[in-house]
Amino acid sequence: MNWTKVREFEEIVYEKLEGEGIARVTINRPHRRNAFTPDTVAEMIAAFTDAREDPSVGVVLLTGANPQTDGKYAFCAGGDQKIRGHQAGGYQGKDGVPRLNVLDLQKLIRSMPKVVIALVAGYAIGGGHVLHVVCDLTIAADNAVFGQTGPRVGSFDGGFGSSYLARIVGQKKAREIWYLCRQYNAQQALDMGLVNEVVPVGQLQEEGVKWAREIMQHSPLAIRLLKSAFNADVDGQQGLQELAGNATLLYYLTEQGDEGRRAYVEKRAPDFRKFPWLP
Numbered sequence: 001m002n003w004t005k006v007r008e009f010e011e012i013v014y015e016k017l018e019g020e021g022i023a024r025v026t027i028n029r030p031h032r033r034n035a036f037t038p039d040t041v042a043e044m045i046a047a048f049t050d051a052r053e054d055p056s057v058g059v060v061l062l063t064g065a066n067p068q069t070d071g072k073y074a075f076c077a078g079g080d081q082k083i084r085g086h087q088a089g090g091y092q093g094k095d096g097v098p099r100l101n102v103l104d105l106q107k108l109i110r111s112m113p114k115v116v117i118a119l120v121a122g123y124a125i126g127g128g129h130v131l132h133v134v135c136d137l138t139i140a141a142d143n144a145v146f147g148q149t150g151p152r153v154g155s156f157d158g159g160f161g162s163s164y165l166a167r168i169v170g171q172k173k174a175r176e177i178w179y180l181c182r183q184y185n186a187q188q189a190l191d192m193g194l195v196n197e198v199v200p201v202g203q204l205q206e207e208g209v210k211w212a213r214e215i216m217q218h219s220p221l222a223i224r225l226l227k228s229a230f231n232a233d234v235d236g237q238q239g240l241q242e243l244a245g246n247a248t249l250l251y252y253l254t255e256q257g258d259e260g261r262r263a264y265v266e267k268r269a270p271d272f273r274k275f276p277w278l279p
């Protein structure tokens with residue numbers, strides 16, 4: 001497949017499949033099971049922002065560099081515990097400032113009007129598990145392992161990582177996942193509705209592209225509106241803002257919406273009488 005690097009990053013790889021509208025973000029810290037630092041997250045935010053702003057991109061694949069240095073696999077093992085500051089308010093990257101900027105990345109993935117598909121091989125653990133949860137779809141390799149570790153390592157994600165997880169797998173299962181910190185294999189994840197499909201690990205990337213190509217055949221506006229409608233059901237005023245923003249976008253595309261703008265620019269009264277009050 002003809003993947004082209006969009007630009008150089010240090011802790012991720014960001015590519016596009018030329019002429020297909022598909023982008024891929026790969027977390028590239030295999031010596032730490034692809035655990036993220038604030039710098040990894042800042043790079044991911046930059047890549048996802050590029051994909052969001054590029055009108056030719058409709059689908060973004062999120063994955064981890066594999067196999068790892070010891071031959072094992074990981075999607076992402078969450079925040080890098082070795083740089084989580086001592087009694088500090090977050091993870092410390094190159095500038096030494098403690099932050100939890102993965103929360104900004106979660107919001108971006110969730111609200112961007114493109115489809116984000118997590119391709120999970122090996123461990124999706126802690127904050128890495130939450131990353132796949134906030135993606136629109138998840139395809140798992142048959143060696144995938146899912147779980148939260150927060151209460152064991154002195155952390156928790158009470159946002160999308162717990163409340164949205166409960167919307168996906170149900171309250172009882174979500175509480176089990178967080179309170180017991182167990183690990184679940186790909187089949188168990190499929191059974192609880194946590195992933196969309198399980199494929200052999202060697203086919204994971206191809207399968208992701210296959211799903212992306214199918215999505216790319218469909219209407220961008222319909223998918224944009226569906227994503228914001230799914231979010232609006234769960235995300236309160238933020239979700240309504242996304243849905244309403246799309247209503248405004250559509251209104252701007254109409255003659256009626258344009259009449260108000262034109263009248264202002266032409267310094268005349270708008271004529272809305274020609275438009276029907278539909279039932």
Ligand SMILES: CC(C)(COP(=O)(O)OP(=O)(O)OC[C@H]1O[C@@H](n2cnc3c(N)ncnc32)[C@H](O)[C@@H]1OP(=O)(O)O)[C@@H](O)C(=O)NCCC(=O)NCCSC(=O)c1cc(O)c2ccccc2c1O
Pocket residue numbers: 031032033035072077078079080081082100101102103123125126127128149150153155156157158
């Ligand atoms: C993922 C594992 C289950 C894999 O186990 P395995 O035995 O295969 O591998 P090793 O344990 O030997 O790991 C190999 C190598 O990688 C290092 N490593 C792995 N994960 C991390 C990590 N998260 N941070 C730092 N380093 C990591 C490991 O130390 C080894 O290197 P050595 O040089 O030491 O040999 C297992 O690795 C594992 O359980 N990892 C920890 C998973 C974890 O607890 N993650 C953090 C959860 S908390 C979190 O992610 C989090 C982040 C946020 O930003 C939040 C923001 C807001 C709210 C909440 C947040 C949050 O909870």
